[in-house]
Amino acid sequence: MRGGEAATLEAVLQSVEDPEIPVVSVVELGIVRGLDAGQVTITPTYTGCPATAVIEANIREALDQAGFEDIQIKTVLSPAWSTDDITDAGRQKLKAYGIAPPPKGAKAASLCNKSVAECPHCGSINTREISRFGSTPCKALWQCNSCHEPFDRFKCH
Amino acid sequence: MRQDPIMQSALRLGDDALILGQRLSEWCGHAPTIEVDLSLANLGLDLIGQAMHFLGLAGDIEGQGRDADTLAFFRTDLDFTNCLLVEQPNGDFAQTMTRQWLYSTYQQLLFEAMAGVEDARFAEVADKALKEVRYHAELSADWVIRLGDGTDVSHQKMVDALGWLWRFVPELFQMDELDSLAVEAGVGVDKAALRPAYDAAINAVFEEAKLTRPDDQRTLTGGRHGHHSEHLGHLLATMQHIPRSHPDARW
Incomplete structure (x- = not known):
């Protein structure tokens, strides 16, 4: 991925709000773990949080709208999300x-x-x-x- | 048929979480106060989240195309492998909190150990859920203390709840052949070895709650092998009737 694309991708993710607390983005909440090798890695806050599926769908939609249809979303559990991950x-x-x-x-x-x-x-x-x-x-x-x-x-x- | 100990381990973990989560959801809208209603619903939500992970894993390992929902909604009571404690009815608030405390205290010790097993699929879920489970154990212990060391009525309700539920505790720590194979396979934990730490944790709460540890009773067991109390069938009927009546329904 070129530098410019990475910056755009980051801006796209910054625009995705948390569905329950819309003042913070999924990046600021620490849900987005990383962007590399054609994929966005995300992690759930709570194992049963109903927002998790909505968040993934919202990220998918934002990526598609910005022309990043080929970027995959991968969910990982480890290391477990912590409130220390909030920026x-x-x-x-x-x-x-x-x-x-x-x-x-x-x-x-x-x-x-x-x-x-x-x-x-x-x-x-x-x-x-x-x-x-x-x-x-x-x-x-x-x-x-x-x-x-x-x-x-x-x-x- | 020879059962796969790795798949069965995931199934047992998932079934415990699913059934207890379903039980807790029965309180929704009925709890004594809104704060308690929220607590019980959130505990249930955490447990159903764990169930999704473990049942999903069980389905993946099995490789027959069954996902977490299929395993939850399209098995009968004979195929459920949860322990008997979690399927016991809610009873009154004291019985619900006692059941929660007896289970969450065990689950915390189990997940602390499981977070270190070799198989990352199990260790990662345990490590993730551990933080939630610690919160459950703490919250339910607070209620056990508050009710045990409360009024004469609340104390008596706690004594009655313990009198019923205590017989289901030994099953939590029983090890069968599948459990031993799961330990060898790097997915399971030696549950029997957790008992001394469990006793230390609950005895400390008994003391603070001014409750006497019940005498050991004739143990009831068999849940891991599908021998359940009549209560599970009723729970499953409520939980499963919509997906079974409308198997093609989608959100």
Whole structure:
């Protein structure tokens, strides 16, 4: 693949939104693992996440529309996706959208979801977990004790 | 007919996850609070995701053109290889959470070991699912503690739930010839060797939950060989009737 094509391909993938959290792209979420040898490698967030099939279909559609019909999509499980794979830009966008991003380096401590979360609305760390699961498999429901707003928190994974 | 231990290993793992996932989905819309409803549905979703991987793998290994959906929807109870624990009815919330805790604690130890097996097809799914399963084990242990160390009523419901479910625990750790062959083939784990770590983990929760570890009962077993309780047939009837009535239906 020539350099120009690779850049275009990357831009195409950057344009594919996550179906559940449309402010971040599949690249920023860390779902896209790599682009090489005529294929795009992707990895699921959760094994049962219903968005996985939609994401693959959306990537296929974006590639086809941009003229990359011959680029294959390959799904891999290993190494397992982690919230550490979310880019810094992705984290900023999640926060601006009202979702507390997961702390980085959470992988080692596994699902360290009992640690504090910063309220994406007012910045307070005086917050509490309401429910271990939220609106999607990847999020928990929290509430801020300072501004009283509820918010989603990306689970460390 | 001689069974392929590698295919059967994938099938057993997939069936456990599928049946427990289906059981949990029965709570959808009926749980005591919306937060609990979400938790149970999400646990079920994770398990059905695992089932898709393991049953898909079983179908690939078998090579007869059966995919995960075919294996899930077009087998009868005699062909299911799940353990008896996961097919037990939801009962009340205490029984559902106790079943979850007894299974997830086992599944966490199993997947921790399986993440290191030689065959990458098994190790990768185990490693991927492990993070989800740890969350299940933690969440259900929290509820066991909250209910066991809660009111007189919640404590009694936990005692009753354990009194029923405890008899299905030994089956989780039983090793048959297929399991031993699977270990030799680099896909399986010596489940019997996981028991001491399991006992340590659940005893710690019993103590915190102010629950007494039940006395061992006559073990009920046979799920791995298709000898199921009557409950599985009813579960399968609900789960399978649409694809069986409309086998050509597509989303």
